[in-house]
Amino acid sequence: MAITLTDLEVGQEIGRTSLGVTRLDLVKYAGASGDFNPIHWNESFARSVDLPGVIAHGMFTMGSAVQVVADWVGDPTAVIDYQTRFTRPVVVEDTTDQPGVAGAAIEVVGIVGALDPDNSTARIDLTVSAGGQKVLVKAQAVVRIW
Amino acid sequence: MTINPDLQGRSYPAAEVYTVGREKIREFAEAVKATHPSHFDPEAARALGHRDVVAPPTFAIIVAQRADAQLINDPEAGIDFTRVVHADQRFTHHRPIVAGDELVAELHVDQVRAMGGGAMITTRAEISTVEGEKTATTTSSILVRGEEQ
Numbered sequence: 563m564a565i566t567l568t569d570l571e572v573g574q575e576i577g578r579t580s581l582g583v584t585r586l587d588l589v590k591y592a593g594a595s596g597d598f599n600p601i602h603w604n605e606s607f608a609r610s611v612d613l614p615g616v617i618a619h620g621m622f623t624m625g626s627a628v629q630v631v632a633d634w635v636g637d638p639t640a641v642i643d644y645q646t647r648f649t650r651p652v653v654v655e656d657t658t659d660q661p662g663v664a665g666a667a668i669e670v671v672g673i674v675g676a677l678d679p680d681n682s683t684a685r686i687d688l689t690v691s692a693g694g695q696k697v698l699v700k701a702q703a704v705v706r707i708w
Numbered sequence: 709m710t711i712n713p714d715l716q717g718r719s720y721p722a723a724e725v726y727t728v729g730r731e732k733i734r735e736f737a738e739a740v741k742a743t744h745p746s747h748f749d750p751e752a753a754r755a756l757g758h759r760d761v762v763a764p765p766t767f768a769i770i771v772a773q774r775a776d777a778q779l780i781n782d783p784e785a786g787i788d789f790t791r792v793v794h795a796d797q798r799f800t801h802h803r804p805i806v807a808g809d810e811l812v813a814e815l816h817v818d819q820v821r822a823m824g825g826g827a828m829i830t831t832r833a834e835i836s837t838v839e840g841e842k843t844a845t846t847t848s849s850i851l852v853r854g855e856e857q
Contacts, residue, residue, distance in 0.1 A: 591740070594735045596773065632742065639801070645847075646797060648795060648797070703765070
């Protein structure tokens with residue numbers, strides 16, 4: 563079960579996932595994080611500041627995208643460094659009247675980007691997209707491999 | 709309103725103590741669709757050598773954004789929060805964040821760059837326990853959009 567550095571190769575896929583996102587998810591994230599910026603839950607406010615609609619918190623996308631890494635490595639605290647740039651908003655459509663239907667889908671693929679035997683770490687590069695376009699750039703998680 | 713260029717180099721001392729609650733970790737983990745048992749079940753966390761349930765990798769944003777609020781709400785800064793866009797974010801963990809931790813954050817304004825009619829502001833929160841143990845360093849850049857952006 564335990565992953566060792568010698569088992570890994572640069573370019574190897576460690577996991578992938580597709581995350582359905584609803585307006586309710588954004589409300590939950592707002593409450594959990596304390597970020598109540600209305601662009602993440604109020605359609606008319608979002609449009610008034612020239613956004614195409616309600617958008618996901620960048621931190622929601624960043625926080626949910628890394629789960630594929632945490633699950634793969636087996637201990638979420640092994641993620642000792644995690645960074646990204648936010649390039650494009652994830653617009654979440656209002657599907658409140660359609661139970662079970664997501665308002666956006668975020669696709670995540672994790673690839674081994676680099677191995678550092680001296681520090682016993684692996685860098686996992688995440689490709690994170692919505693609607694066929696990248697929403698995070700340089701999304702990299704450094705993981706300690708015991 | 710324009711961004712005060714003198715912000716660069718400014719720092720805000722650690723203010724209120726943030727106590728990491730077990731239920732808050734569970735709530736945050738659920739909100740980011742994390743399912744790993746170590747966020748929810750103290751026994752599962754102990755089996756991995758942790759004192760209590762562990763925070764997801766981006767949990768420290770709660771503490772960092774509270775520290776950032778000191779800057780954003782500082783009338784001398786000249787930041788219109790409704791025009792703020794998150795540009796980049798980084799977390800460096802010095803040790804896991806675990807339920808029961810009492811954390812404080814010292815905020816540093818590392819860079820202010822004029823961009824169009826707005827500005828890019830890079831801040832760094834040095835998060836430690838009240839006992840002084842370094843816990844995490846978070847770096848965040850926000851773009852404050854100018855009126856025409």
